[in-house]
Amino acid sequence: MSRTRGVELVSRPQGWPTHDDFRLTETELPDLGPGEVRVRNTHISVDPYMRGRMNDVKSYIPPFGLNEVMTGGAIGEVVESRSEDLAPGDLVVHMLGWRDVAQAPAARFRRVQPVAGVSPSAYLGVLGTTGLTAYVGLLDIAEFEPGDTVFVSGAAGAVGSIVGQIARLKGAARVIGSAGSPEKVRLLTERYGYDAAFDYKEGDVTGQLAKSAPDGIDVYFDNVGGDHLEAAIASFNDFGRAALCGAISQYNATEPTPAPRNLALAIGKQLTLRGFTLGHHLHRTPDFEAEMGGWLSEGRVAHDETVVEGIDNAVEAFLSMMRGGNVGKMLVRVS
Numbered sequence: 001m002s003r004t005r006g007v008e009l010v011s012r013p014q015g016w017p018t019h020d021d022f023r024l025t026e027t028e029l030p031d032l033g034p035g036e037v038r039v040r041n042t043h044i045s046v047d048p049y050m051r052g053r054m055n056d057v058k059s060y061i062p063p064f065g066l067n068e069v070m071t072g073g074a075i076g077e078v079v080e081s082r083s084e085d086l087a088p089g090d091l092v093v094h095m096l097g098w099r100d101v102a103q104a105p106a107a108r109f110r111r112v113q114p115v116a117g118v119s120p121s122a123y124l125g126v127l128g129t130t131g132l133t134a135y136v137g138l139l140d141i142a143e144f145e146p147g148d149t150v151f152v153s154g155a156a157g158a159v160g161s162i163v164g165q166i167a168r169l170k171g172a173a174r175v176i177g178s179a180g181s182p183e184k185v186r187l188l189t190e191r192y193g194y195d196a197a198f199d200y201k202e203g204d205v206t207g208q209l210a211k212s213a214p215d216g217i218d219v220y221f222d223n224v225g226g227d228h229l230e231a232a233i234a235s236f237n238d239f240g241r242a243a244l245c246g247a248i249s250q251y252n253a254t255e256p257t258p259a260p261r262n263l264a265l266a267i268g269k270q271l272t273l274r275g276f277t278l279g280h281h282l283h284r285t286p287d288f289e290a291e292m293g294g295w296l297s298e299g300r301v302a303h304d305e306t307v308v309e310g311i312d313n314a315v316e317a318f319l320s321m322m323r324g325g326n327v328g329k330m331l332v333r334v335s
Contacts, residue, residue: 001038001079002029006069006099007314013054016252017322021054022315025069029103037092037106038080041334044097044311045073045124046318047158048223051251060277072097073124076334078109086111093123100311100334118296119305125158125329126303127292129278133245134162134221135288136281139170141243141274142219146171149213151232153177153200154223154248156184158329161192163221165301168193176212178205178228180324187327191302200224206231216240224249230260236269244275252322304328 005026013021032038050072053064064070074097078090083106086092092109096102102109112123125131137159138144150167154160155177164175177188177197188197196212198205209217209231218240220232225247232242250257266273295301306326308317314332321330 001040001101003027004029004099004101004103005311007311008067008069009054009064010067012056012066013051013252015254017051017054017319019315019319024312029101032080032082032103035083035105035107036081036103037078037083037086037109039076039092039094039096039102039109040079041074041076041097041100041102043075043121043124043307044099044314044332044334046314046321046330046332047072048246048248048251048322050318051322060279070098071095073129074098074102074334075112075120075123076102081106091120093128098311098314115293115296121305121307121329121331121333122296122303124331125305126162126296126301127289130158130329131162131292132281132285132288133278134159134166135292136278136284137221137243137245137276138163138166138219140281140284141276142221142241143272144170144172144219147173148218149174149176149215149237150219150221151176151178151209151213151217151235152194152221152223153228153232154246155179155188155192155194155197156327157223158326159245160221160223161188161304161328162301164188164192164194167219169295169300174213176209176217178209178224184327191304193302200228206234209235219243221245222247226250226257226259230262233260233262233265233269233271236265236271238269239271240269241272242274244273248322306330308332310334 085106094109156179177194178200185197188194198208205227216237220242223246226249
């Protein structure tokens with residue numbers, strides 16, 4: 001535990017990232033200072049938003065520095081401590097991921113309690129920022145109401161798979177999802193409780209959505225952007241609300257994307273299209289943890305993980321996730 005291996009960004013990708021944009025490094029850790037802890041990570045999270053941080057542009061979160069170990073969500077066990085707040089054996093979550101051992105002041109780690117029957121890695125997914133994003137986006141940003149018809153893009157991903165289930169538990173009239181393969185479409189209806197789903201790779205997203213929602217939609221949770229947002233605008237009923245969470249269809253684009261081309265419809269339909277980032281809504285964490293914890297303990301929420309073994313394969317896990325190679329949350333098991 002005196003050395004750490006981590007993944008650095010060495011060049012800013014143009015279009016799709018490649019393995020050449022990263023490198024694995026190993027460094028010696030200094031002795032612990034007062035108030036510091038050392039944590040052996042068990043899992044790290046790879047997420048779509050990280051692609052944006054690889055660009056040197058101003059955004060809601062600073063870009064990754066070149067030749068520095070990248071950061072991101074992780075969970076692990078305290079193995080050494082010089083803090084009164086954390087002790088060896090404590091389970092903690094933090095944002096110092098993309099490395100196997102993290103060392104920092106104790107204030108940068110948050111202790112969590114294991115949940116019976118649930119893998120601790122769930123704190124990076126359904127019990128963590130992934131689940132909280134789904135919860136806040138649907139309930140607070142899109143102002144979901146019982147009886148709404150809800151459309152979720154990227155519905156088989158980490159966030160999307162939770163959004164649809166929360167909508168169902170909260171009394172949605174109909175829940176519709178898009179995904180990128182026939183297998184994922186079946187997963188949406190057979191495991192996650194979606195009423196209807198379609199494969200966007202078959203084309204005509206607007207037409208497929210209209211067929212799945214003949215009476216229109218009231219809420220759209222957007223993880224994709226582009227043609228999916230255009231389709232949602234076309235299908236919205238009056239006073240429809242969209243929570244704009246992500247735009248994965250555009251993250252690797254080298255040219256501006258044309259869609260949505262029908263934004264003028266938002267005027268007559270009196271739509272609300274609202275983007276959000278989670279940092280402004282962390283006060284909702286207690287409500288979310290209490291409600292989601294109850295649903296999980298009652299077996300009312302299904303959640304899946306795609307787990308890649310080893311810090312050496314973290315880059316491949318990220319690239320696979322960007323290509324849609326995950327079901328549910330994509331994680332790297334470090335140790």
